[in-house]
Amino acid sequence: MSLVGRPTSKDVAQEAGVSQSTVSLVLGGKWRGRVSPATARSVRGAAERLGYRPNLAARNLRLGTTQTVLLMVPTLTAPFFGPVYTGAARVAARHGFGVVVSTWPDDAVGPADSPFAAPDEAIDGILASSMAVEALGEFRETPAVMLDSGPDGRPGGSVPTVDFGVADGMRAIAAHLADLGHRRIGHVAAAVDQWTFHARADALASAVAALPGGNLTRAACAIDVASAKDAAGRLLDGPDRPTALVCDDDLIAAGAYKAARARGLDVPSDLSVTGFDDVLLAIALEPELTTVRLPAEELGAQGMTALLDLLAGGRPAPRVLPGELVVRDSTAAPSTGRPPSSRGGGRRV
CATH class of the missing domain: 3.40.50.2300 (Response regulator)
Incomplete structure:
Protein backbone atom coordinates (compact mmCIF):
# COMPACT_ATOMS: atom_id res chain seq x y z
CA MET A 1 0.00 0.00 0.00
CA SER A 2 1.33 3.43 -0.91
CA LEU A 3 0.65 6.10 1.72
CA VAL A 4 1.16 9.85 1.56
CA GLY A 5 1.80 11.51 4.91
CA ARG A 6 1.04 10.01 8.29
CA PRO A 7 -0.95 6.72 8.24
CA THR A 8 -4.43 6.88 9.74
CA SER A 9 -6.68 4.39 11.47
CA LYS A 10 -8.54 4.07 8.16
CA ASP A 11 -5.29 2.92 6.51
CA VAL A 12 -4.77 0.36 9.28
CA ALA A 13 -8.36 -0.88 8.85
CA GLN A 14 -7.85 -1.33 5.11
CA GLU A 15 -4.51 -3.09 5.63
CA ALA A 16 -6.02 -5.50 8.18
CA GLY A 17 -9.32 -5.92 6.35
CA VAL A 18 -11.43 -4.77 9.30
CA SER A 19 -13.56 -1.76 10.24
CA GLN A 20 -12.17 1.43 11.79
CA SER A 21 -14.17 0.73 14.94
CA THR A 22 -12.35 -2.60 15.27
CA VAL A 23 -9.02 -0.79 14.94
CA SER A 24 -10.10 1.62 17.71
CA LEU A 25 -11.09 -1.25 19.98
CA VAL A 26 -7.84 -3.13 19.47
CA LEU A 27 -5.44 -0.20 19.69
CA GLY A 28 -7.40 1.25 22.61
CA GLY A 29 -6.99 -2.02 24.54
CA LYS A 30 -10.76 -2.65 24.68
CA TRP A 31 -11.04 -5.57 22.25
CA ARG A 32 -11.29 -8.51 24.66
CA GLY A 33 -14.72 -10.12 24.46
CA ARG A 34 -15.53 -8.11 21.33
CA VAL A 35 -12.80 -9.08 18.85
CA SER A 36 -11.05 -12.41 18.37
CA PRO A 37 -7.38 -12.70 19.38
CA ALA A 38 -6.50 -13.47 15.74
CA THR A 39 -8.14 -10.24 14.56
CA ALA A 40 -6.41 -8.28 17.31
CA ARG A 41 -3.05 -9.68 16.19
CA SER A 42 -3.87 -8.78 12.58
CA VAL A 43 -4.70 -5.17 13.52
CA ARG A 44 -1.56 -4.74 15.63
CA GLY A 45 0.55 -6.23 12.83
CA ALA A 46 -0.97 -3.85 10.27
CA ALA A 47 -0.35 -0.86 12.56
CA GLU A 48 3.27 -1.92 13.03
CA ARG A 49 3.87 -2.43 9.30
CA LEU A 50 2.44 0.99 8.48
CA GLY A 51 4.19 2.76 11.35
CA TYR A 52 0.84 3.95 12.69
CA ARG A 53 0.76 5.92 15.94
CA PRO A 54 -2.53 6.97 17.55
CA ASN A 55 -3.25 10.70 17.55
CA LEU A 56 -3.37 11.19 21.29
CA ALA A 57 -4.30 14.86 21.01
CA ALA A 58 -7.37 14.00 18.95
CA ARG A 59 -8.30 11.19 21.32
CA ASN A 60 -8.00 13.44 24.34
CA LEU A 61 -10.01 16.15 22.62
CA ARG A 62 -12.82 13.66 22.11
CA LEU A 63 -12.62 12.55 25.73
CA GLY A 64 -12.36 16.10 27.09
CA THR A 65 -9.20 15.25 29.01
CA THR A 66 -5.43 15.46 28.55
CA GLN A 67 -4.63 12.44 30.75
CA THR A 68 -1.73 14.52 32.06
CA VAL A 69 -0.85 15.63 35.61
CA LEU A 70 1.65 18.33 36.56
CA LEU A 71 3.99 17.59 39.48
CA MET A 72 5.41 20.79 40.95
CA VAL A 73 8.51 20.52 43.16
CA PRO A 74 10.98 23.09 44.57
CA THR A 75 13.99 21.62 42.77
CA LEU A 76 15.09 18.75 40.55
CA THR A 77 18.53 18.44 42.16
CA ALA A 78 17.47 17.27 45.64
CA PRO A 79 17.47 13.44 45.83
CA PHE A 80 14.20 13.45 47.75
CA PHE A 81 11.97 14.43 44.82
CA GLY A 82 13.00 11.69 42.40
CA PRO A 83 11.15 8.99 44.39
CA VAL A 84 8.12 11.31 44.73
CA TYR A 85 7.92 11.42 40.93
CA THR A 86 8.48 7.66 40.66
CA GLY A 87 5.55 6.90 42.97
CA ALA A 88 3.24 9.36 41.25
CA ALA A 89 4.15 8.12 37.76
CA ARG A 90 3.68 4.47 38.75
CA VAL A 91 0.09 5.02 39.86
CA ALA A 92 -0.64 7.40 36.98
CA ALA A 93 0.52 4.88 34.37
CA ARG A 94 -1.86 2.24 35.70
CA HIS A 95 -4.72 4.62 34.90
CA GLY A 96 -3.49 5.84 31.53
CA PHE A 97 -2.11 9.15 32.82
CA GLY A 98 1.27 10.76 32.29
CA VAL A 99 3.18 13.04 34.66
CA VAL A 100 5.17 16.14 33.71
CA VAL A 101 7.39 18.01 36.18
CA SER A 102 7.93 21.70 36.78
CA THR A 103 9.84 23.54 39.51
CA TRP A 104 8.80 26.37 41.80
CA PRO A 105 11.83 27.25 43.97
CA ASP A 106 11.71 27.61 47.76
CA ASP A 107 12.65 31.29 47.56
CA ALA A 108 10.17 32.21 44.82
CA VAL A 109 7.77 35.02 45.74
CA GLY A 110 4.07 35.03 44.96
CA PRO A 111 2.01 32.46 43.05
CA ALA A 112 3.65 29.95 40.74
CA ASP A 113 3.98 30.71 37.04
CA SER A 114 2.49 28.21 34.64
CA PRO A 115 4.79 26.47 32.15
CA PHE A 116 1.76 26.25 29.83
CA ALA A 117 0.07 28.92 27.75
CA ALA A 118 -3.33 27.54 28.78
CA PRO A 119 -3.02 25.35 31.90
CA ASP A 120 -6.64 24.17 31.84
CA GLU A 121 -6.13 22.80 28.32
CA ALA A 122 -2.74 21.21 29.01
CA ILE A 123 -3.29 19.30 32.28
CA ASP A 124 -6.08 17.64 34.21
CA GLY A 125 -4.66 18.13 37.70
CA ILE A 126 -1.72 19.11 39.86
CA LEU A 127 0.40 17.50 42.55
CA ALA A 128 2.20 20.31 44.40
CA SER A 129 4.98 19.19 46.72
CA SER A 130 6.49 21.20 49.57
CA MET A 131 4.84 24.53 48.77
CA ALA A 132 2.09 26.67 50.25
CA VAL A 133 -1.38 26.23 48.79
CA GLU A 134 -1.41 29.96 48.01
CA ALA A 135 1.40 29.37 45.52
CA LEU A 136 -0.98 27.53 43.21
CA GLY A 137 -1.73 30.94 41.71
CA GLU A 138 -3.20 30.62 38.23
CA PHE A 139 -3.72 26.92 38.85
CA ARG A 140 -6.31 27.67 41.51
CA GLU A 141 -9.15 26.45 39.26
CA THR A 142 -7.32 23.21 38.44
CA PRO A 143 -7.94 20.13 40.66
CA ALA A 144 -4.93 19.83 42.97
CA VAL A 145 -3.49 17.76 45.81
CA MET A 146 -0.83 19.21 48.11
CA LEU A 147 2.06 16.96 49.17
CA ASP A 148 4.15 17.53 52.32
CA SER A 149 2.70 21.03 52.48
CA GLY A 150 0.61 20.86 55.65
CA PRO A 151 -3.15 20.99 56.20
CA ASP A 152 -5.09 23.45 54.06
CA GLY A 153 -5.66 26.01 56.79
CA ARG A 154 -7.47 28.62 54.68
CA PRO A 155 -11.04 29.51 55.65
CA GLY A 156 -13.13 26.98 53.78
CA GLY A 157 -9.96 25.35 52.47
CA SER A 158 -10.71 22.18 50.58
CA VAL A 159 -7.51 21.20 48.76
CA PRO A 160 -6.75 17.54 49.60
CA THR A 161 -3.45 16.95 51.38
CA VAL A 162 -0.99 14.09 51.83
CA ASP A 163 1.61 14.84 54.48
CA PHE A 164 4.39 13.17 56.39
CA GLY A 165 4.22 12.81 60.16
CA PRO A 295 8.46 7.27 52.39
CA ALA A 296 8.94 9.67 49.46
CA GLU A 297 7.79 7.23 46.77
CA GLU A 298 4.67 6.43 48.77
CA LEU A 299 3.99 10.17 49.08
CA GLY A 300 3.87 10.43 45.29
CA ALA A 301 1.77 7.30 44.97
CA GLN A 302 -0.74 8.34 47.63
CA GLY A 303 -0.90 11.84 46.19
CA MET A 304 -1.69 10.52 42.71
CA THR A 305 -4.30 8.15 44.14
CA ALA A 306 -5.97 11.08 45.90
CA LEU A 307 -5.85 13.22 42.75
CA LEU A 308 -7.42 10.49 40.60
CA ASP A 309 -10.15 10.17 43.22
CA LEU A 310 -10.67 13.93 43.07
CA LEU A 311 -10.84 13.90 39.25
CA ALA A 312 -13.46 11.15 39.44
CA GLY A 313 -15.66 13.35 41.64
CA GLY A 314 -14.55 12.04 45.02
CA ARG A 315 -13.58 13.98 48.14
CA PRO A 316 -10.31 12.42 49.33
CA ALA A 317 -9.66 12.82 53.04
CA PRO A 318 -6.35 14.18 54.34
CA ARG A 319 -3.67 11.51 54.68
CA VAL A 320 -0.61 11.42 56.94
CA LEU A 321 2.21 8.98 56.21
CA PRO A 322 4.30 7.95 59.24
CA GLY A 323 8.07 8.15 59.20
CA GLU A 324 10.49 5.63 60.66
Whole structure:
Protein backbone atom coordinates (compact mmCIF):
# COMPACT_ATOMS: atom_id res chain seq x y z
CA MET A 1 0.00 0.00 0.00
CA SER A 2 1.33 3.43 -0.91
CA LEU A 3 0.65 6.10 1.72
CA VAL A 4 1.16 9.85 1.56
CA GLY A 5 1.80 11.51 4.91
CA ARG A 6 1.04 10.01 8.29
CA PRO A 7 -0.95 6.72 8.24
CA THR A 8 -4.43 6.88 9.74
CA SER A 9 -6.68 4.39 11.47
CA LYS A 10 -8.54 4.07 8.16
CA ASP A 11 -5.29 2.92 6.51
CA VAL A 12 -4.77 0.36 9.28
CA ALA A 13 -8.36 -0.88 8.85
CA GLN A 14 -7.85 -1.33 5.11
CA GLU A 15 -4.51 -3.09 5.63
CA ALA A 16 -6.02 -5.50 8.18
CA GLY A 17 -9.32 -5.92 6.35
CA VAL A 18 -11.43 -4.77 9.30
CA SER A 19 -13.56 -1.76 10.24
CA GLN A 20 -12.17 1.43 11.79
CA SER A 21 -14.17 0.73 14.94
CA THR A 22 -12.35 -2.60 15.27
CA VAL A 23 -9.02 -0.79 14.94
CA SER A 24 -10.10 1.62 17.71
CA LEU A 25 -11.09 -1.25 19.98
CA VAL A 26 -7.84 -3.13 19.47
CA LEU A 27 -5.44 -0.20 19.69
CA GLY A 28 -7.40 1.25 22.61
CA GLY A 29 -6.99 -2.02 24.54
CA LYS A 30 -10.76 -2.65 24.68
CA TRP A 31 -11.04 -5.57 22.25
CA ARG A 32 -11.29 -8.51 24.66
CA GLY A 33 -14.72 -10.12 24.46
CA ARG A 34 -15.53 -8.11 21.33
CA VAL A 35 -12.80 -9.08 18.85
CA SER A 36 -11.05 -12.41 18.37
CA PRO A 37 -7.38 -12.70 19.38
CA ALA A 38 -6.50 -13.47 15.74
CA THR A 39 -8.14 -10.24 14.56
CA ALA A 40 -6.41 -8.28 17.31
CA ARG A 41 -3.05 -9.68 16.19
CA SER A 42 -3.87 -8.78 12.58
CA VAL A 43 -4.70 -5.17 13.52
CA ARG A 44 -1.56 -4.74 15.63
CA GLY A 45 0.55 -6.23 12.83
CA ALA A 46 -0.97 -3.85 10.27
CA ALA A 47 -0.35 -0.86 12.56
CA GLU A 48 3.27 -1.92 13.03
CA ARG A 49 3.87 -2.43 9.30
CA LEU A 50 2.44 0.99 8.48
CA GLY A 51 4.19 2.76 11.35
CA TYR A 52 0.84 3.95 12.69
CA ARG A 53 0.76 5.92 15.94
CA PRO A 54 -2.53 6.97 17.55
CA ASN A 55 -3.25 10.70 17.55
CA LEU A 56 -3.37 11.19 21.29
CA ALA A 57 -4.30 14.86 21.01
CA ALA A 58 -7.37 14.00 18.95
CA ARG A 59 -8.30 11.19 21.32
CA ASN A 60 -8.00 13.44 24.34
CA LEU A 61 -10.01 16.15 22.62
CA ARG A 62 -12.82 13.66 22.11
CA LEU A 63 -12.62 12.55 25.73
CA GLY A 64 -12.36 16.10 27.09
CA THR A 65 -9.20 15.25 29.01
CA THR A 66 -5.43 15.46 28.55
CA GLN A 67 -4.63 12.44 30.75
CA THR A 68 -1.73 14.52 32.06
CA VAL A 69 -0.85 15.63 35.61
CA LEU A 70 1.65 18.33 36.56
CA LEU A 71 3.99 17.59 39.48
CA MET A 72 5.41 20.79 40.95
CA VAL A 73 8.51 20.52 43.16
CA PRO A 74 10.98 23.09 44.57
CA THR A 75 13.99 21.62 42.77
CA LEU A 76 15.09 18.75 40.55
CA THR A 77 18.53 18.44 42.16
CA ALA A 78 17.47 17.27 45.64
CA PRO A 79 17.47 13.44 45.83
CA PHE A 80 14.20 13.45 47.75
CA PHE A 81 11.97 14.43 44.82
CA GLY A 82 13.00 11.69 42.40
CA PRO A 83 11.15 8.99 44.39
CA VAL A 84 8.12 11.31 44.73
CA TYR A 85 7.92 11.42 40.93
CA THR A 86 8.48 7.66 40.66
CA GLY A 87 5.55 6.90 42.97
CA ALA A 88 3.24 9.36 41.25
CA ALA A 89 4.15 8.12 37.76
CA ARG A 90 3.68 4.47 38.75
CA VAL A 91 0.09 5.02 39.86
CA ALA A 92 -0.64 7.40 36.98
CA ALA A 93 0.52 4.88 34.37
CA ARG A 94 -1.86 2.24 35.70
CA HIS A 95 -4.72 4.62 34.90
CA GLY A 96 -3.49 5.84 31.53
CA PHE A 97 -2.11 9.15 32.82
CA GLY A 98 1.27 10.76 32.29
CA VAL A 99 3.18 13.04 34.66
CA VAL A 100 5.17 16.14 33.71
CA VAL A 101 7.39 18.01 36.18
CA SER A 102 7.93 21.70 36.78
CA THR A 103 9.84 23.54 39.51
CA TRP A 104 8.80 26.37 41.80
CA PRO A 105 11.83 27.25 43.97
CA ASP A 106 11.71 27.61 47.76
CA ASP A 107 12.65 31.29 47.56
CA ALA A 108 10.17 32.21 44.82
CA VAL A 109 7.77 35.02 45.74
CA GLY A 110 4.07 35.03 44.96
CA PRO A 111 2.01 32.46 43.05
CA ALA A 112 3.65 29.95 40.74
CA ASP A 113 3.98 30.71 37.04
CA SER A 114 2.49 28.21 34.64
CA PRO A 115 4.79 26.47 32.15
CA PHE A 116 1.76 26.25 29.83
CA ALA A 117 0.07 28.92 27.75
CA ALA A 118 -3.33 27.54 28.78
CA PRO A 119 -3.02 25.35 31.90
CA ASP A 120 -6.64 24.17 31.84
CA GLU A 121 -6.13 22.80 28.32
CA ALA A 122 -2.74 21.21 29.01
CA ILE A 123 -3.29 19.30 32.28
CA ASP A 124 -6.08 17.64 34.21
CA GLY A 125 -4.66 18.13 37.70
CA ILE A 126 -1.72 19.11 39.86
CA LEU A 127 0.40 17.50 42.55
CA ALA A 128 2.20 20.31 44.40
CA SER A 129 4.98 19.19 46.72
CA SER A 130 6.49 21.20 49.57
CA MET A 131 4.84 24.53 48.77
CA ALA A 132 2.09 26.67 50.25
CA VAL A 133 -1.38 26.23 48.79
CA GLU A 134 -1.41 29.96 48.01
CA ALA A 135 1.40 29.37 45.52
CA LEU A 136 -0.98 27.53 43.21
CA GLY A 137 -1.73 30.94 41.71
CA GLU A 138 -3.20 30.62 38.23
CA PHE A 139 -3.72 26.92 38.85
CA ARG A 140 -6.31 27.67 41.51
CA GLU A 141 -9.15 26.45 39.26
CA THR A 142 -7.32 23.21 38.44
CA PRO A 143 -7.94 20.13 40.66
CA ALA A 144 -4.93 19.83 42.97
CA VAL A 145 -3.49 17.76 45.81
CA MET A 146 -0.83 19.21 48.11
CA LEU A 147 2.06 16.96 49.17
CA ASP A 148 4.15 17.53 52.32
CA SER A 149 2.70 21.03 52.48
CA GLY A 150 0.61 20.86 55.65
CA PRO A 151 -3.15 20.99 56.20
CA ASP A 152 -5.09 23.45 54.06
CA GLY A 153 -5.66 26.01 56.79
CA ARG A 154 -7.47 28.62 54.68
CA PRO A 155 -11.04 29.51 55.65
CA GLY A 156 -13.13 26.98 53.78
CA GLY A 157 -9.96 25.35 52.47
CA SER A 158 -10.71 22.18 50.58
CA VAL A 159 -7.51 21.20 48.76
CA PRO A 160 -6.75 17.54 49.60
CA THR A 161 -3.45 16.95 51.38
CA VAL A 162 -0.99 14.09 51.83
CA ASP A 163 1.61 14.84 54.48
CA PHE A 164 4.39 13.17 56.39
CA GLY A 165 4.22 12.81 60.16
CA VAL A 166 7.29 15.06 60.50
CA ALA A 167 6.41 16.30 63.98
CA ASP A 168 6.25 12.73 65.27
CA GLY A 169 9.53 12.03 63.51
CA MET A 170 11.25 14.91 65.25
CA ARG A 171 9.80 13.87 68.59
CA ALA A 172 11.21 10.37 68.01
CA ILE A 173 14.67 11.85 67.40
CA ALA A 174 14.43 13.94 70.57
CA ALA A 175 13.32 10.89 72.59
CA HIS A 176 16.18 8.80 71.19
CA LEU A 177 18.75 11.43 72.12
CA ALA A 178 17.19 11.89 75.55
CA ASP A 179 17.36 8.14 76.17
CA LEU A 180 21.07 8.28 75.38
CA GLY A 181 21.50 11.02 77.98
CA HIS A 182 21.69 14.16 75.82
CA ARG A 183 20.30 17.40 77.22
CA ARG A 184 22.24 20.08 75.31
CA ILE A 185 20.91 19.83 71.76
CA GLY A 186 21.66 22.02 68.78
CA HIS A 187 19.21 22.35 65.89
CA VAL A 188 20.78 22.95 62.46
CA ALA A 189 17.59 24.21 60.86
CA ALA A 190 16.70 24.66 57.19
CA ALA A 191 16.16 28.35 56.44
CA VAL A 192 13.21 27.53 54.20
CA ASP A 193 9.74 28.95 54.76
CA GLN A 194 7.82 25.68 54.40
CA TRP A 195 5.32 23.97 56.64
CA THR A 196 7.44 20.85 56.98
CA PHE A 197 10.41 22.72 58.49
CA HIS A 198 8.23 24.83 60.76
CA ALA A 199 6.58 21.63 62.04
CA ARG A 200 9.98 20.03 62.69
CA ALA A 201 11.27 23.07 64.57
CA ASP A 202 8.17 23.38 66.75
CA ALA A 203 8.15 19.68 67.65
CA LEU A 204 11.84 19.66 68.56
CA ALA A 205 11.54 22.81 70.66
CA SER A 206 8.59 21.37 72.62
CA ALA A 207 10.33 18.03 73.15
CA VAL A 208 13.55 19.57 74.44
CA ALA A 209 11.67 22.03 76.65
CA ALA A 210 9.95 19.08 78.31
CA LEU A 211 13.31 17.48 79.24
CA PRO A 212 14.61 18.19 82.74
CA GLY A 213 17.64 20.37 82.14
CA GLY A 214 16.97 20.43 78.40
CA ASN A 215 18.62 23.22 76.41
CA LEU A 216 18.11 23.92 72.71
CA THR A 217 20.17 26.23 70.52
CA ARG A 218 19.45 26.83 66.86
CA ALA A 219 21.28 28.05 63.76
CA ALA A 220 19.67 28.32 60.32
CA CYS A 221 21.20 27.47 56.96
CA ALA A 222 20.45 26.75 53.33
CA ILE A 223 20.06 23.10 52.41
CA ASP A 224 23.62 22.65 51.20
CA VAL A 225 26.78 21.30 52.78
CA ALA A 226 28.77 24.54 52.95
CA SER A 227 25.98 26.56 54.57
CA ALA A 228 25.23 23.72 56.98
CA LYS A 229 28.89 23.47 57.97
CA ASP A 230 28.93 27.17 58.85
CA ALA A 231 25.69 26.95 60.85
CA ALA A 232 26.81 23.85 62.75
CA GLY A 233 30.14 25.55 63.46
CA ARG A 234 28.38 28.49 65.06
CA LEU A 235 26.61 26.13 67.44
CA LEU A 236 29.76 24.16 68.23
CA ASP A 237 31.72 27.36 68.93
CA GLY A 238 29.09 28.65 71.36
CA PRO A 239 29.66 28.97 75.11
CA ASP A 240 27.77 25.77 75.97
CA ARG A 241 28.59 23.33 73.17
CA PRO A 242 25.75 20.91 72.30
CA THR A 243 26.39 17.21 72.74
CA ALA A 244 24.08 16.43 69.81
CA LEU A 245 23.15 18.21 66.58
CA VAL A 246 19.70 17.60 65.10
CA CYS A 247 19.67 18.42 61.38
CA ASP A 248 16.56 19.12 59.30
CA ASP A 249 17.91 17.19 56.32
CA ASP A 250 20.52 14.51 55.60
CA LEU A 251 22.49 16.94 53.41
CA ILE A 252 22.58 19.37 56.32
CA ALA A 253 23.90 16.53 58.49
CA ALA A 254 26.82 16.10 56.06
CA GLY A 255 27.74 19.73 56.74
CA ALA A 256 27.51 19.07 60.47
CA TYR A 257 29.98 16.19 60.10
CA LYS A 258 32.42 18.56 58.40
CA ALA A 259 32.03 21.18 61.11
CA ALA A 260 32.68 18.58 63.82
CA ARG A 261 35.80 17.20 62.19
CA ALA A 262 37.17 20.67 61.51
CA ARG A 263 37.13 21.09 65.29
CA GLY A 264 38.66 17.72 66.07
CA LEU A 265 35.38 16.26 67.31
CA ASP A 266 34.58 12.61 66.67
CA VAL A 267 31.09 11.50 65.60
CA PRO A 268 29.57 10.00 67.71
CA SER A 269 31.89 9.77 70.74
CA ASP A 270 32.25 13.57 71.04
CA LEU A 271 29.12 14.66 69.18
CA SER A 272 25.97 12.85 68.06
CA VAL A 273 24.41 13.92 64.75
CA THR A 274 20.98 13.10 63.31
CA GLY A 275 19.39 13.80 59.94
CA PHE A 276 15.97 13.66 58.33
CA ASP A 277 14.62 11.98 55.14
CA ASP A 278 16.97 8.95 54.86
CA VAL A 279 18.17 9.56 51.31
CA LEU A 280 21.08 7.49 49.98
CA LEU A 281 23.57 9.96 51.44
CA ALA A 282 22.64 8.75 54.94
CA ILE A 283 24.47 5.45 54.46
CA ALA A 284 27.28 7.01 52.41
CA LEU A 285 28.36 9.09 55.41
CA GLU A 286 30.85 7.61 57.86
CA PRO A 287 29.60 6.76 60.39
CA GLU A 288 26.22 6.00 58.85
CA LEU A 289 23.58 8.50 59.85
CA THR A 290 20.77 8.14 62.36
CA THR A 291 17.79 9.71 60.62
CA VAL A 292 14.04 9.61 60.03
CA ARG A 293 13.03 7.72 56.92
CA LEU A 294 10.24 9.43 55.01
CA PRO A 295 8.46 7.27 52.39
CA ALA A 296 8.94 9.67 49.46
CA GLU A 297 7.79 7.23 46.77
CA GLU A 298 4.67 6.43 48.77
CA LEU A 299 3.99 10.17 49.08
CA GLY A 300 3.87 10.43 45.29
CA ALA A 301 1.77 7.30 44.97
CA GLN A 302 -0.74 8.34 47.63
CA GLY A 303 -0.90 11.84 46.19
CA MET A 304 -1.69 10.52 42.71
CA THR A 305 -4.30 8.15 44.14
CA ALA A 306 -5.97 11.08 45.90
CA LEU A 307 -5.85 13.22 42.75
CA LEU A 308 -7.42 10.49 40.60
CA ASP A 309 -10.15 10.17 43.22
CA LEU A 310 -10.67 13.93 43.07
CA LEU A 311 -10.84 13.90 39.25
CA ALA A 312 -13.46 11.15 39.44
CA GLY A 313 -15.66 13.35 41.64
CA GLY A 314 -14.55 12.04 45.02
CA ARG A 315 -13.58 13.98 48.14
CA PRO A 316 -10.31 12.42 49.33
CA ALA A 317 -9.66 12.82 53.04
CA PRO A 318 -6.35 14.18 54.34
CA ARG A 319 -3.67 11.51 54.68
CA VAL A 320 -0.61 11.42 56.94
CA LEU A 321 2.21 8.98 56.21
CA PRO A 322 4.30 7.95 59.24
CA GLY A 323 8.07 8.15 59.20
CA GLU A 324 10.49 5.63 60.66
CA LEU A 325 13.34 6.37 63.04
CA VAL A 326 16.40 4.55 61.71
CA VAL A 327 19.12 4.38 64.35
CA ARG A 328 22.63 3.99 62.99
CA ASP A 329 26.12 4.75 64.26
CA SER A 330 26.08 8.57 64.33
CA THR A 331 24.46 8.69 67.77
CA ALA A 332 25.78 7.54 71.12
CA ALA A 333 25.71 8.60 74.75
CA PRO A 334 27.49 11.87 75.49
CA SER A 335 30.92 11.39 77.01
CA THR A 336 29.57 12.29 80.45
CA GLY A 337 26.24 10.53 80.03
CA ARG A 338 25.07 7.03 80.75
CA PRO A 339 25.76 4.13 78.36
CA PRO A 340 23.62 4.01 75.23
CA SER A 341 20.47 1.96 75.15
CA SER A 342 20.03 -0.81 72.60
CA ARG A 343 20.39 0.51 69.06
CA GLY A 344 19.70 -0.62 65.54
CA GLY A 345 16.75 -1.20 63.24
CA GLY A 346 13.96 1.33 63.09
CA ARG A 347 10.52 2.10 64.43
CA ARG A 348 7.46 3.79 62.99
CA VAL A 349 6.73 7.26 64.29
